[in-house]
Amino acid sequence: MSAESPPPTRPFWPWALVWAVLFAVAHTQAPDYYSNQHQYYLHGLAAAGLGHLNEDWLAKTKDPTPAFSTGLALLDRGVGPFSFQVVYFLLLGLYFEAIRRLVAALPGFPSRGPAAVLFLTLFLAAHAAVVRVASVWVTGIDYPWFLQTGVANQYLLGPGLQPSVFGVLLVVSIVAFLNDRPVLAAALAAAATVMHSTYLLPAGLLTLGYLVVLAREGRLCSALAAGAVGLAIALPVVVYSAVAFGPENPEEFRAAQKLLAELRIPHHAVVDRWLDAVAWAQIGLMLIALWLVRKTRLFVALLVPAVGSAALTVVQVVTKSDTLALLFPWRFSAVLMPVALAVVLARLAYGVGRLVGNREAASRALVEICGVVVVVLAAGGVYVMARGLGYQVNEAEEPLLDYVRDHKRPGEVYLLPVKFPTLKKEVPASAAKTFVPPVRTGQVGIPVDLQRFRLYTGAPIYVDFKAVPYGEDDVLEWRRRMQHVEEWYRHRDWDASGVLREVRTAGITHVVATADRDIKSQGLELVYSDASYRLYRIKED
Numbered sequence: 071m072s073a074e075s076p077p078p079t080r081p082f083w084p085w086a087l088v089w090a091v092l093f094a095v096a097h098t099q100a101p102d103y104y105s106n107q108h109q110y111y112l113h114g115l116a117a118a119g120l121g122h123l124n125e126d127w128l129a130k131t132k133d134p135t136p137a138f139s140t141g142l143a144l145l146d147r148g149v150g151p152f153s154f155q156v157v158y159f160l161l162l163g164l165y166f167e168a169i170r171r172l173v174a175a176l177p178g179f180p181s182r183g184p185a186a187v188l189f190l191t192l193f194l195a196a197h198a199a200v201v202r203v204a205s206v207w208v209t210g211i212d213y214p215w216f217l218q219t220g221v222a223n224q225y226l227l228g229p230g231l232q233p234s235v236f237g238v239l240l241v242v243s244i245v246a247f248l249n250d251r252p253v254l255a256a257a258l259a260a261a262a263t264v265m266h267s268t269y270l271l272p273a274g275l276l277t278l279g280y281l282v283v284l285a286r287e288g289r290l291c292s293a294l295a296a297g298a299v300g301l302a303i304a305l306p307v308v309v310y311s312a313v314a315f316g317p318e319n320p321e322e323f324r325a326a327q328k329l330l331a332e333l334r335i336p337h338h339a340v341v342d343r344w345l346d347a348v349a350w351a352q353i354g355l356m357l358i359a360l361w362l363v364r365k366t367r368l369f370v371a372l373l374v375p376a377v378g379s380a381a382l383t384v385v386q387v388v389t390k391s392d393t394l395a396l397l398f399p400w401r402f403s404a405v406l407m408p409v410a411l412a413v414v415l416a417r418l419a420y421g422v423g424r425l426v427g428n429r430e431a432a433s434r435a436l437v438e439i440c441g442v443v444v445v446v447l448a449a450g451g452v453y454v455m456a457r458g459l460g461y462q463v464n465e466a467e468e469p470l471l472d473y474v475r476d477h478k479r480p481g482e483v484y485l486l487p488v489k490f491p492t493l494k495k496e497v498p499a500s501a502a503k504t505f506v507p508p509v510r511t512g513q514v515g516i517p518v519d520l521q522r523f524r525l526y527t528g529a530p531i532y533v534d535f536k537a538v539p540y541g542e543d544d545v546l547e548w549r550r551r552m553q554h555v556e557e558w559y560r561h562r563d564w565d566a567s568g569v570l571r572e573v574r575t576a577g578i579t580h581v582v583a584t585a586d587r588d589i590k591s592q593g594l595e596l597v598y599s600d601a602s603y604r605l606y607r608i609k610e611d
Contacts (some may be wrong), residue, residue, distance in 0.1 A: 121528015185423025200450025220403030
C-alpha cells in the first residue's frame, strides 16, 4: 500500500454535481464555430458531410487529431452540432470535480466544511467569465486567464470544445494516482494523448513521476503495470505521429518546422515571445504550490515532470530546435498551473477555516456568503453569454457567409483576401483574446475576418492563415498558397496584371473582395455585394 492514504470522506453527491454545473455555467463557452475550432473541426465535419468540405484542400491533408475528428463526425451525424456544446459542458464539470477531489485527497487540505466551500468558491471565481470580462473592462487585459493557463498560452480549458480540452484527463489522472489507482492514472494520462498528440510529452513525464513515487515506495510491480498500460495506450499515437508527420525530406522537414514554429505559432513555440514577467509569476506560483505539497505523494509526482519540462526547455533554448519547440516541452505547465492554483487557494481557505474555527455563526455566514457569490458568478456567466460580451467575431461578414451557405455548389473553390498577419510580442505575452475586441484585418495579430468561412458555409476555400496542415509537404504548399494570395490581391486590375489567368489555373471558381479593396476584371461576374464585401464568380474561359 502507499505511504499515505487519502482521508475518508462521506459521499458529496448531489452537491458535487451542483458545484460542477455552476462552474460550467460561470465559465461559459463560445458558440460553434470559434477560433481554433476552425482548425480542429475541419476533418471531422468534412467526414460528417458538412456541405462540400470533403473537396477542400486542407481537409484532404493529414489529420493531426484523427480520434477527435472521428468522434466529432459521429456526434455531428448522430446528434448534431449542439452535442459539441454538451460535451464541453461535461468536460468543464469533470475538470472542476477532479480539482475538488484532488484537494480532498491531500492530507491537511480542506475536504469538507466552510473551508472547502470557500476553496471551491475561490477556484470557481478564478475561472468565471464575468470576472474575466471585468478585468478587461478595467485594465484592458484578461488577467484571471493567467491563473488557469500555463506559460506560452498553453491551456486545458479554452473557449470551447477542441482536442486540448481532453488534457482535463491529466488532472483526473492525478486524482486517480492520489487515490492509489496507479494503473488507472497511467491509462488516463495516456488517453489524453489519443485525443491530442501534443500531450505525449507531458503525459509521459507525468507517468514517469508516478513510477518514481511507486518505486520509492517499493511497489515495483505496480510501477511496471502502470508503465505498461500507459505505453500500450500511447504507443499507437506515437507510431501514427511518426509515420504521418515524421521527416521524409530532411531539408523540407526543417523548413516546414521553422514555418510552423516561427511564423504560424511563435506565441506558443518561441520562448522569447512568451517568457515575460507574467510567465515568471506563474512559475513562482507553481513553485509555491510544490513546496506546499512537499510532504505528500503529489510532490514527487509533479516534481519529476516539472523538472523534466524545465530541462527540456533549456535544451530547446540552447539548441534552438524548432522540432523540440513544436513538442512544447513547457506544455506540462498547462496542467501544473491549475493544480498549483488549487493548492494555493485550498491552503488559503484552510487558514481562513481555522480562523473561523468551531464558531457556528461565523461558519454559517461564510458558507452563505460563498453561496451568494457563486450564484452571482453563475448568473454573470449567463449574462456574458446573453449579451455577447465575449467570443466576438466580425458580424459584418455574416450576410456574405449566409449567401455562400445558401448558394454553394459542388466543385466550387472560394478565394479569400487573406495574408500573413503582423505578429509582434505582446505585453503581457500569452494574453487571452476571448473577452477582448477581436483582431481585425490590418491590426497586429491574427485577424478573425473570414475565419468562419469554411465551417459556416460548408464551402471549400483555397487557403487561410488560421487553419494549417502539419505534414512537411502540406506546410510548404500552405506557404506557397498564402504567398500567391498576397500577391494576387496586391493588384486591383486582374486583367492587366495577369492575375485572373493564374487564379483560373489554381482551380478557383469564386473570389471574395473587400469593399475598400475591390478588384476588377472582364472575367469576373459580380454575384453578391454589400457594404463590406463583394463576391465574384469567375466566368468560364
